[in-house]
Amino acid sequence: MSEAESPADARTVIMLTSPLEAEHAARISSVFPDRVEVIFRPDLMPALRYRGDHGDPSWRRTPEQERAWHELLRRAEILIDFPQNERLPVLELAPRLRWVQTTSAGVGPLVKRLGLQDADLIVTTASGIHAQPLAEFVFAALLFHGKELGRLQNDQRARQWNRFSGSELAGRTMAIIGPGRIGQEIAGIARAFRMRVVAMGRINDAARAASLGVDRLYGRDELRTMLGEADCLVVCAPQTPETDDLLGAAELASLKPGAVFINIGRGTIVDEDALLAALRNGSIAYAALDVFREEPLPPDSPFWDLPNVLINPHSASTVDTENAKIVDLFLRNLGHYLNGDISQMAPRLDPHRLY
Amino acid sequence: MSEAESPADARTVIMLTSPLEAEHAARISSVFPDRVEVIFRPDLMPALRYRGDHGDPSWRRTPEQERAWHELLRRAEILIDFPQNERLPVLELAPRLRWVQTTSAGVGPLVKRLGLQDADLIVTTASGIHAQPLAEFVFAALLFHGKELGRLQNDQRARQWNRFSGSELAGRTMAIIGPGRIGQEIAGIARAFRMRVVAMGRINDAARAASLGVDRLYGRDELRTMLGEADCLVVCAPQTPETDDLLGAAELASLKPGAVFINIGRGTIVDEDALLAALRNGSIAYAALDVFREEPLPPDSPFWDLPNVLINPHSASTVDTENAKIVDLFLRNLGHYLNGDISQMAPRLDPHRLY
Numbered sequence: 001m002s003e004a005e006s007p008a009d010a011r012t013v014i015m016l017t018s019p020l021e022a023e024h025a026a027r028i029s030s031v032f033p034d035r036v037e038v039i040f041r042p043d044l045m046p047a048l049r050y051r052g053d054h055g056d057p058s059w060r061r062t063p064e065q066e067r068a069w070h071e072l073l074r075r076a077e078i079l080i081d082f083p084q085n086e087r088l089p090v091l092e093l094a095p096r097l098r099w100v101q102t103t104s105a106g107v108g109p110l111v112k113r114l115g116l117q118d119a120d121l122i123v124t125t126a127s128g129i130h131a132q133p134l135a136e137f138v139f140a141a142l143l144f145h146g147k148e149l150g151r152l153q154n155d156q157r158a159r160q161w162n163r164f165s166g167s168e169l170a171g172r173t174m175a176i177i178g179p180g181r182i183g184q185e186i187a188g189i190a191r192a193f194r195m196r197v198v199a200m201g202r203i204n205d206a207a208r209a210a211s212l213g214v215d216r217l218y219g220r221d222e223l224r225t226m227l228g229e230a231d232c233l234v235v236c237a238p239q240t241p242e243t244d245d246l247l248g249a250a251e252l253a254s255l256k257p258g259a260v261f262i263n264i265g266r267g268t269i270v271d272e273d274a275l276l277a278a279l280r281n282g283s284i285a286y287a288a289l290d291v292f293r294e295e296p297l298p299p300d301s302p303f304w305d306l307p308n309v310l311i312n313p314h315s316a317s318t319v320d321t322e323n324a325k326i327v328d329l330f331l332r333n334l335g336h337y338l339n340g341d342i343s344q345m346a347p348r349l350d351p352h353r354l355y
Numbered sequence: 356m357s358e359a360e361s362p363a364d365a366r367t368v369i370m371l372t373s374p375l376e377a378e379h380a381a382r383i384s385s386v387f388p389d390r391v392e393v394i395f396r397p398d399l400m401p402a403l404r405y406r407g408d409h410g411d412p413s414w415r416r417t418p419e420q421e422r423a424w425h426e427l428l429r430r431a432e433i434l435i436d437f438p439q440n441e442r443l444p445v446l447e448l449a450p451r452l453r454w455v456q457t458t459s460a461g462v463g464p465l466v467k468r469l470g471l472q473d474a475d476l477i478v479t480t481a482s483g484i485h486a487q488p489l490a491e492f493v494f495a496a497l498l499f500h501g502k503e504l505g506r507l508q509n510d511q512r513a514r515q516w517n518r519f520s521g522s523e524l525a526g527r528t529m530a531i532i533g534p535g536r537i538g539q540e541i542a543g544i545a546r547a548f549r550m551r552v553v554a555m556g557r558i559n560d561a562a563r564a565a566s567l568g569v570d571r572l573y574g575r576d577e578l579r580t581m582l583g584e585a586d587c588l589v590v591c592a593p594q595t596p597e598t599d600d601l602l603g604a605a606e607l608a609s610l611k612p613g614a615v616f617i618n619i620g621r622g623t624i625v626d627e628d629a630l631l632a633a634l635r636n637g638s639i640a641y642a643a644l645d646v647f648r649e650e651p652l653p654p655d656s657p658f659w660d661l662p663n664v665l666i667n668p669h670s671a672s673t674v675d676t677e678n679a680k681i682v683d684l685f686l687r688n689l690g691h692y693l694n695g696d697i698s699q700m701a702p703r704l705d706p707h708r709l710y
Contacts, residue, residue: 052520132525132549139548140502143495149504152667159659161651161668165407165675170487192547193494194487296516304514312507313516319523 012338013096015039015076017083018054018103019046024327028080031331035338039076044069052322054103057084078337080330082110090114091121098122099337099345101330103323105130105182106238106266111351122342123349124333129325130317131185134264134290137316138186138234139193141262141288142169144310170194175230177246178237178265179212181347186234187213198226227254232262239266240353249274258285264316267293272303279306290316367693368451370394370431372438373409373458374401379682383435386686390693394431399424407677409458412439433692435685437465445469446476453477454692454700456685458678460485460537461593461621466706477697478704479688484680485672486540489619489645492671493541493589494548496617496643497524499665525549530585532601533592533620534567536702541589542568553581582609587617594621595708604629613640619671622648627658634661645671 014036016025025040044065046055061069073083073094080101086093090100098121105127111117144150146169155162174190176183179199187197197214204217218226223246227233233255237243247270255261261284263270272293278284289303290312303309336344369391371380380395399420401410416424428438428449435456441448445455453476460482466472499505501524510517529545531538534554542552552569559572573581578601582588588610592598602625610616616639618625627648633639644658645667658664691699 050518050520053518133521133523136498136524136548137502139494140498140504143491143498144504147492147495147671149495149499149665152665155668156659156664156666159654163405163408163668163670163673165405165673165677166488166670168488168674168676169491171676189544189547192544193491299514304511309511310504310507311511313510313518315518315521316502318518318520320520321523321526322520 011035011037012077013037013039013075014078014080014334015072015094016041016080017045017073018081019048020080020323020327021048021051024323027327028331028334032334032338036334039072041069041072044072050318051320052318054081060085078334082107082114090116091119099124099333101326101333102126102349103326107349108353109239111349117351119351122337122345123351124329124345125347125349126326126329127347128181129322129329131182133319133322134182134236134317135185135189137288137290137312138262138264139189141286141310142232142260145260145286145288172196172231173198173229174232174234175199175226176214177233177235177269178243179214179217180236180238182236182264183234184212186236195232198229200226224251224254227251228256230255230259232260235261235263235265235269237265237269239268243269245269245271247271247274249277252278252284255284257283259283260285261287262289263287264290267291267295276302276306279308282308284308286310288312290314366390366392367432368392368394368430369433369435369689370427370449371396371435372400372428373436374403375435375678375682376403376406379678382682383686383689387689387693391689394427396424396427399427405673406675407673409436415440433689437462437469445471446474454479454688456681456688457481457704458681462704463708464594466704472706474706477692477700478706479684479700480702480704481681481684482702483536484677484684486537488674488677489537489591489672490540490544492643492645492667493591493617493619494544496641496665497587497615500615500641500643527551527586528553528584529587529589530554530581531569532588532590532624533598534569534572535591535593537591537619538589539567541591550587553584555581579606579609582606583611585610585614587615590616590618590620590624592620592624594623598624600624600626602626602629604632607633607639610639612638614638615640616642617644618642619645622646622650631657631661634663637663639663641665643667645669 012035019042025038029038044061046059070093076094077096078099079097081103082090082100083093091097101124103126105125107125111123146167148166170193173196176186176199179201183199190197191213198216198218199212199214200220200223201217204219209217249271252274279287286308288310291314295314297303303311333345367390369383374397380393384393399416401414425448431449432451433454434452436458437445437455446452456479458481460480462480466478501522503521525548528551531541531554534556538554545552546568553571553573554567554569555575555578556572559574564572604626607629634642641663643665646669650669652658658666688700
């Protein structure tokens with residue numbers, strides 16, 4: 001991949017398989033104009049519905065578009081996103097493929113489904129890109145509940161000036177399941193709010209706790225002990241076999257009475273029936289849910305109507321600056337890739353841990 | 356004031372002039388039982404309406420209660436709160452008075468009105484006690500707006516799963532007017548959210564900016580320059596002659612279009628008509644107001660109906676742990692006072708700056 005091995009007529013072919021705003025695609029072409037060719041064909045991809053969108057997954061190409069698309073894929077060495085809705089394995093569609101940069105973080109289950117866990121393929125993800133907006137959503141929900149903004153809204157509609165005594169986040173304990181980049185971002189903000197922060201992690205010694213910025217780490221076998229301390233539980237773990245069904249009725253019942261439950265990880269982590277029951281009987285006072293087992297959340301889901309639930313349509317991570325950040329990340333990785341510094345590329349998906 | 360000078364029959368008399376939960380009053384008596392006498396007469400004070408309340412200011416004693424009350428005041432050397440609704444000067448009512456510990460922070464105007472600016476009287480305030488809950492309210496409002504929780508609430512009522520692209524606090528600029536304890540608390544949290552923080556202060560060099568934890572300080576003559584950088588303006592200045600009418604139409608027009616305005620200081624700082632106009636034409640996108648020129652906010656105030664305003668009935672600072680914290684503070688000061696370490700008592704009101 002060094003410049004010497006890369007004759008001018010053999011530019012590295014980068015293909016975008018999910019749509020991106022035109023200015024971002026143009027930036028990719030502009031940084032290494034002599035060394036890369038960028039295939040960006042909005043006409044063969046779903047339209048963007050909003051800034052930061054990656055296209056409607058139910059959109060389909062016509063047979064003619066599909067032929068053009070597959071011809072392009074055969075040339076690609078680098079893909080931005082795995083191609084969606086394909087019947088053939090990606091390495092058959094794109095035999096020259098060496099690297100996929102994804103636009104989301106939680107692509108482990110996809111890589112497993114595609115049978116690529118042992119493939120000779122670099123997968124870099126957008127892990128970290130979503131940490132900031134997700135952390136902001138966590139505190140938006142926590143403060144909406146904690147500072148009783150619903151009460152203020154009701155009193156305001158009734159033009160009632162009812163003074164009251166509220167509560168504080170300060171001094172409360174937040175428990176985090178999934179202390180990765182997102183969890184660390186949340187922990188840092190929680191500490192600025194003078195909360196105590198605990199987390200469940202695979203490695204659970206004091207040094208690791210300090211490096212994650214949490215007051216204490218618990219092992220998975222101590223999950224219920226940790227939950228018993230939690231005024232607020234934030235789930236930001238990826239979907240892996242280790243996290244599937246992690247939180248059942250018994251785990252939710254271990255939370256402090258009146259706890260807040262926030263899920264920005266994956267819906268498969270929690271037993272939704274148990275969560276509904278806990279919200280109905282008030283043992284969990286409030287929940288903010290960005291993810292569900294079935295998405296879009298079906299119109300007849302009981303979650304919609306619960307007054308103590310805030311639903312986000314899996315958009316908590318999506319901000320208008322997202323694609324610019326993903327392109328920044330991709331261009332850094334592209335520099336390393338073109339220089340042969342594969343070990344510098346980050347964040348890499350661990351194909352066995354799946355995050 | 357040393358122990359030697361304080362015979363057993365001349366205990367220091369502390370009188371509470373605003374109500375406090377009984378357990379807190381009991382704590383005051385318990386710490387120095389041989390050296391202080393605590394006068395706590397709930398029967399001569401308004402009832403507590405909620406935890407952390409300091410009583411309804413419109414409540415009045417009967418003439419008989421009033422005589423008993425004034426007799427007690429004559430004995431007091433230390434008051435917790437200035438007595439309210441008195442016709443005589445406090446030093447005539449309480450000729451032995453040496454120290455007043457207030458339960459609020461912004462008592463400067465009261466001290467001026469009582470003519471005590473030059474009195475030989477120690478005034479310690481509750482400055483700092485309210486920093487945490489006020490800071491939490493600031494971010495509750497900022498995140499309610501920034502993370503579009505109103506949109507989520509509407510979509511949820513309609514059972515609509517409408518994905519969207521939001522915005523981030525990260526990278527935005529917060530301007531703070533009043534970088535005291537409250538402002539510093541807010542600045543620390545804003546930085547954890549990766550915001551840029553600027554503030555207006557009397558001293559505006561880099562060393563002072565660093566000690567306040569802000570990226571830049573502006574002098575008062577640079578107010579409009581600072582406002583021009585502000586995605587969000589937080590007013591947490593006390594009411595002083597310097598801050599009265601600080602923000603008129605021209606100042607509000609200097610804010611970045613679509614800015615958020617949050618006032619947790621005093622209503623007198625801002626021209627409310629100009630604020631209403633800016634909210635109606637959208638140049639200010641959203642306001643969260645805990646304070647108003649007239650409180651309670653009159654039922655016919657146009658603020659109630661504006662969809663882009665969040666009204667808090669001057670309760671943003673009031674939390675259920677407040678009185679416990681005030682008593683902690685008072686007891687620390689009482690230890691210093693009884694030991695004659697007057698210089699250690701804090702936070703002291705500067706009778707001329709009035710905060």
